[in-house]
Amino acid sequence: MPPAATQVSATRATASEAPATKAPQNPRVALFVTCLVDFFRPSVGFATLKLLEQAGCTVEVPRAQTCCGQPAYNSGDRADTKAIAAQVIRAFAGYDYVVVPSGSCAGMLRKHYPALFKDDPELAAQAEDLGARTHELVSFLADVLKVKAVAGAFAGTVTYHDSCSGLRELGIKQQPRRLLKTLDGLTLTEMAEPEVCCGFGGTFCVKYPDISNQMVDAKAADVEATGADLLLAGDLGCLLNMAGKLKRRGASVEVRHVAEVLAGLTEQPGIGEGVRDRQARPAAE
Amino acid sequence: MDSTSRSFKDNAKTALSDAQLRRALDNMKEGFIAKRAKAAAKLPEFEALRDQARDIKNHTLENLDAYLELYADKVEAAGGTVHWCATADEARAAVVEICRSVGAKTVTKGKSMIAEELALNEHLEANGLVPVETDLGEYIIQLRGEPPSHIIAPAIHLNKEQVASDFRARHTEFPAERQLEEPQQLVAEARAVLRQKYLDADVGITGANFLVAETGSSIIVTNEGNGDLTQSLPKVHIVVASIEKVVPTLEDASAILRVLARSATGQEFSTYTTLSTGPKRPEDPDGPEQYHVILLDNGRSQMLGSEFQDMLRCIRCGACMNHCPVYHSVGGHAYGWVYPGPMGAVLTPSLIGVEEAGHLPNASTFCGRCEAVCPMRIPLPKMMRHWREREFERHLAPPAVRAGLVMWVFFAKRPELYRFATGLKAMVLGALGRQRGRFAWMPLGRGWTAHRDLPVPEGRTFMELYDERQRAPVRDGIVRALRRGPETERRDAAGERDAA
Numbered sequence: 001m002p003p004a005a006t007q008v009s010a011t012r013a014t015a016s017e018a019p020a021t022k023a024p025q026n027p028r029v030a031l032f033v034t035c036l037v038d039f040f041r042p043s044v045g046f047a048t049l050k051l052l053e054q055a056g057c058t059v060e061v062p063r064a065q066t067c068c069g070q071p072a073y074n075s076g077d078r079a080d081t082k083a084i085a086a087q088v089i090r091a092f093a094g095y096d097y098v099v100v101p102s103g104s105c106a107g108m109l110r111k112h113y114p115a116l117f118k119d120d121p122e123l124a125a126q127a128e129d130l131g132a133r134t135h136e137l138v139s140f141l142a143d144v145l146k147v148k149a150v151a152g153a154f155a156g157t158v159t160y161h162d163s164c165s166g167l168r169e170l171g172i173k174q175q176p177r178r179l180l181k182t183l184d185g186l187t188l189t190e191m192a193e194p195e196v197c198c199g200f201g202g203t204f205c206v207k208y209p210d211i212s213n214q215m216v217d218a219k220a221a222d223v224e225a226t227g228a229d230l231l232l233a234g235d236l237g238c239l240l241n242m243a244g245k246l247k248r249r250g251a252s253v254e255v256r257h258v259a260e261v262l263a264g265l266t267e268q269p270g271i272g273e274g275v276r277d278r279q280a281r282p283a284a285e
Numbered sequence: 286m287d288s289t290s291r292s293f294k295d296n297a298k299t300a301l302s303d304a305q306l307r308r309a310l311d312n313m314k315e316g317f318i319a320k321r322a323k324a325a326a327k328l329p330e331f332e333a334l335r336d337q338a339r340d341i342k343n344h345t346l347e348n349l350d351a352y353l354e355l356y357a358d359k360v361e362a363a364g365g366t367v368h369w370c371a372t373a374d375e376a377r378a379a380v381v382e383i384c385r386s387v388g389a390k391t392v393t394k395g396k397s398m399i400a401e402e403l404a405l406n407e408h409l410e411a412n413g414l415v416p417v418e419t420d421l422g423e424y425i426i427q428l429r430g431e432p433p434s435h436i437i438a439p440a441i442h443l444n445k446e447q448v449a450s451d452f453r454a455r456h457t458e459f460p461a462e463r464q465l466e467e468p469q470q471l472v473a474e475a476r477a478v479l480r481q482k483y484l485d486a487d488v489g490i491t492g493a494n495f496l497v498a499e500t501g502s503s504i505i506v507t508n509e510g511n512g513d514l515t516q517s518l519p520k521v522h523i524v525v526a527s528i529e530k531v532v533p534t535l536e537d538a539s540a541i542l543r544v545l546a547r548s549a550t551g552q553e554f555s556t557y558t559t560l561s562t563g564p565k566r567p568e569d570p571d572g573p574e575q576y577h578v579i580l581l582d583n584g585r586s587q588m589l590g591s592e593f594q595d596m597l598r599c600i601r602c603g604a605c606m607n608h609c610p611v612y613h614s615v616g617g618h619a620y621g622w623v624y625p626g627p628m629g630a631v632l633t634p635s636l637i638g639v640e641e642a643g644h645l646p647n648a649s650t651f652c653g654r655c656e657a658v659c660p661m662r663i664p665l666p667k668m669m670r671h672w673r674e675r676e677f678e679r680h681l682a683p684p685a686v687r688a689g690l691v692m693w694v695f696f697a698k699r700p701e702l703y704r705f706a707t708g709l710k711a712m713v714l715g716a717l718g719r720q721r722g723r724f725a726w727m728p729l730g731r732g733w734t735a736h737r738d739l740p741v742p743e744g745r746t747f748m749e750l751y752d753e754r755q756r757a758p759v760r761d762g763i764v765r766a767l768r769r770g771p772e773t774e775r776r777d778a779a780g781e782r783d784a785a
Contacts, residue, residue, distance in 0.1 A: 033747050039707050040740065042747035061751050066703045072694055074651065075682065076673030080694045087698065164652040197610045201650025206732035207686070208648050210298050213736035214614040244737030247723050272740035274722025
């Protein structure tokens with residue numbers, strides 16, 4: 001994979017294209033980094049920072065963040081989910097926006113927190129307020145800040161997997177594709193079924209490993225059939241799952257979070273790759 | 286029907302290693318998904334119709350008692366009899382009693398999932414009756430002694446070679462050397478066998494897609510016309526239907542019919558949409574002499590007013606399972622009871638208990654595709670989560686899963702401790718896996734690593750690296766000051782004064 005990103009800058013839409021509710025000029029944005037990015041791939045966090053700062057945001061990282069609570073929520077543990085959610089609501093109060101490099105976690109804050117606290121006199125309004133201010137990274141850039149293009153380059157063919165929550169809860173489909181296509185040299189090639197779940201599903205992949213395997217195997221075959229050099233998605237859970245399967249199948253396709261490519265931060269090895277793969281790869285043209 | 290839902294994991298494992306099933310599921314998936322998408326795209330008001338269909342059912346469920354009573358009155362007024370049955374046992378007994386009262390021997394059956402829920406065939410056989418399924422798919426699986434694997438395509442798990450082989454084994458009245466390679470040949474043979482059964486039958490049993498309160502009619506949709514023959518040729522027609530099938534008016538049924546076939550098979554309408562209202566009237570040239578409705582509750586009234594009420598909007602189109610990646614992986618039989626796929630994952634625990642069917646709502650990634658295509662806009666993932674909550678409250682989840690969750694929650698609620706623990710773990714794993722970039726094996730992580738590698742963390746957490754970055758200017762300032770020492774500081778200050 002030729003890491004060919006150069007100087008990157010974001011262009012903002014002209015005022016005439018701005019939406020009815022205009023974004024503040026230099027919004028104060030809190031980054032919800034997500035537990036998976038924090039632990040597995042901090043590079044995605046820094047790519048997010050870079051993209052937001054380029055777009056004119058002042059970014060802060062509230063320290064009292066751990067996880068959005070989905071592992072508890074999807075395990076039926078409502079009480080602990082609410083405790084964790086309340087912690088997030090407090091930590092992220094007062095910012096213009098909360099931006100998350102994950103459709104799944106953004107969906108949790110946007111859609112599920114308000115539902116969780118619907119009947120809670122103390123937190124209902126705050127949960128609604130946080131939900132309204134929270135955005136997944138790429139949809140924030142494209143839909144809220146009206147970023148039309150990222151100046152930069154990426155020489156290679158990429159394919160994009162639509163992570164389920166981003167696609168179905170938040171309507172993220174064209175935004176990442178539109179921005180990716182503005183990178184010089186990037187060719188986008190679609191899978192036969194980009195919208196089909198990869199089989200990650202949080203705890204699902206370890207609770208039902210055989211079914212999850214069938215799903216990720218089909219996904220990996222679909223990715224390989226595109227002939228793309230690079231697989232991108234907006235959610236690290238799906239990416240870890242797909243990268244793990246592609247590597248196990250011996251596929252050569254590289255796997256990255258979409259933010260890394262948009263920010264031009266692709267020096268570090270792809271997901272599931274080590275120093276060894278990096279050395280073995282042919283040098284960039 | 287007896288359930289094997291407890292063994293879902295083993296059922297799934299068996300299904301996953303069945304190459305023939307894999308091919309059948311791949312074929313099914315392609316057909317249903319493309320056809321539904323095309324049908325929905327062709328109808329500009331499809332999304333609005335979904336809203337309308339949802340609202341009709343919501344209104345009906347809010348007033349279910351009134352509409353059921355109205356329906357029953359209309360059935361009686363048309364000369365039919367309604368048998369209110371709280372349980373499967375009561376329903377089975379009622380059917381057998383009707384058959385006995387007319388001295389029935391052979392019973393033809395149209396496709397009915399309620400009959401599956403009642404395990405009606407076994408029960409009729411046990412009472413000396415001969416049930417004959419007339420829907421082709423149902424007929425095939427009856428020959429094989431299997432339950433349906435899909436609610437609208439019961440034999441979708443089979444290929445035509447398997448069917449040909451079943452026909453050869455069972456239809457011994459035909460010449461052994463006959464051709465059965467083409468689907469048309471199979472259909473023709475089934476048709477020839479079934480024609481006589483329709484004429485022989487004493488009782489015809491059908492299900493119902495809708496019960497219409499204003500007229501007391503039941504409506505069935507079929508593509509084979511088998512339902513019409515089943516309900517009009519024998520002298521007794523029994524409709525078996527569950528209470529949530531009722532809609533207020535014919536207009537309402539028509540509205541929902543517009544989304545039903547499109548969601549199910551991608552047809553604008555099924556080939557046959559057949560209404561039946563009471564027995565043959567004096568002026569009618571033909572029709573059944575007796576008309577009975579078995580109105581089954583079997584746990585549904587308990588769902589009213591609960592977080593599972595929305596599930597009662599289901600019209601059994603099968604779109605959720607047609608679009609479900611878990612169903613595509615394991616097929617319908619793995620679910621272990623009558624209703625597979627996402628609608629089964631919600632309905633089955635309601636009807637047979639979450640102790641029995643707890644796996645079903647857990648075996649979902651919450652990908653949301655089922656809800657996205659459900660014509661009745663049933664929030665299936667949300668209700669699967671509600672089942673997980675019920676399980677969690679009752680401590681039904683496996684102890685290991687629960688212990689893991691408790692530990693994770695402990696850290697997730699304590700950000701400082703969480704940062705320390707994740708920082709340490711990322712460092713250790715990062716150092717261990719840096720060269721290869723992935724682990725092929727991980728203690729406690731076999732569920733993951735049995736099938737795929739685990740990508741290695743980069744080695745430092747974002748929070749650590751970000752803290753460092755934030756502290757860097759302060760740190761650099763202090764270091765600069767220390768390097769220069771107090772003397773230099775003073776000289777610098779003096780120099781600045783001089784310059785000024």
